[in-house]
Amino acid sequence: MKIVSAEFIKSCVSPEQFPQGELDEIAFAGRSNVGKSSLINSLLNRRDLAKVSRxxxxxxxxxxxxxxxxxxxxxxxxxxxxxxxxxxxxxRSLRLQWGPLMDGYLVDRESLRGVVLLVDCRVVTEQDRQTIAWLRSIRRTTLVVATKVDKLKPSERVRTLKHTHHDLGLAQGETLIPYSSVTGDGREWVWGALRDLIGGPHPESS
Ligand SMILES: Nc1nc2c(ncn2[C@@H]2O[C@H](COP(=O)(O)OP(=O)(O)OP(=O)(O)O)[C@@H](O)[C@H]2O)c(=O)[nH]1
Ligand SMILES: [Mg+2]
Structure with a gap:
């Protein structure tokens, strides 16, 4: 599969600014610094379409x-x-602005086909667990991705990912996709999952 084009459309700080919703969409959520913007660039093979920062x-x-x-x-x-x-x-005021914007977007956005929730492969926080539970409660299809797996030694990879899966409270059959924006590890897996979300049956038509 080739990426024919990838372009920045807009930066929205209030719901009226969201695009009309004429296309399906996938959102990337997760803790600050977990690697959301990096993952988007890595999926698209672009160096700095989404702005990354330490x-x-x-x-x-x-x-x-x-x-x-x-x-x-x-x-x-x-x-x-x-x-x-x-x-x-x-x-504090910025945080107050973020909360409702994100909540409103994730709850109300009709064209949203799924949420990719990123967690650090080594550190799970209470907020990660709460976000997963909340996305479940609002019935948002969620794909959980463990980022920065390049930081794991090969010998500790399986054990750490198992531990992270358990810490997140994921059920046995639920996948945790290992990803590295540095090596591209997990890229095909995530694309496969996005293809299923976007190409799959839409809730309103099933
Ligand atoms: N080693 C490694 N570093 C990564 C990976 N993904 C992101 N990083 C680094 O982590 C830092 C944060 O990356 P961003 O992509 O900006 O993270 P973000 O989740 O978009 O952060 P916010 O926009 O602040 O919410 C940067 O220094 C990246 O280079 C990865 O897979 N492996
Ligand atoms: Mg970012």
Whole structure:
């Protein structure tokens, strides 16, 4: 599959700014600094389409990208880079702005086909667990991805991922996709899952 085009559409700080919803979309959520923007770039083979930073809290708005591929099942869709959660250094007023925007988006957005929730492969936080539980409660299809697996020694990889899977409270059959934006590990797996979400039956038509 080829990425035919990937372009930044807009940065939204309030719901009226979200695109009309004429295309299916997939959103990327997770703790600040976990690697959401990096994963989007890695999926698209682009170096800095989504802005990456070592300083947590880089992505502060809902950033929308329009993608088209050579895969007829995927065709055109939006990828949405969400601001991270759990970052204490942003001002209180900014945090108050983020919360409702994110909640509203994830609850109400009709064209949203699924959420990719990123967690650090080595560290699970209470907020990660709460976010998974909340996404479940609002019946959002969620794909959980463990990032930065390049930081694991091959000898500890299986054990650490098992531990992370358990810490997140995932059921036995639920997948935790290992990913590295540095090596591209997990890229095909995630694309396969996105293809199923976007190309699969839509809730309103099933
Ligand atoms: N080793 C390694 N580093 C990574 C990986 N993914 C991201 N990083 C690094 O982690 C830092 C944060 O990456 P971002 O992609 O900006 O993280 P983010 O989740 O978008 O962060 P916010 O926008 O602040 O919410 C950067 O220094 C990246 O280079 C990975 O797979 N492996
Ligand atoms: Mg980001």
């Amino acid at each position: 300083t947590p809290g880089k992505t502060r708005a809902v950033n929308v990208f329009r993608i088209s591929t050579s895969d007829p099942n995927l065709d055109q869709f939006y990828l949405v880079d969400l601001p991270g959660y759990g970052f204490a250094k942003v001002s």
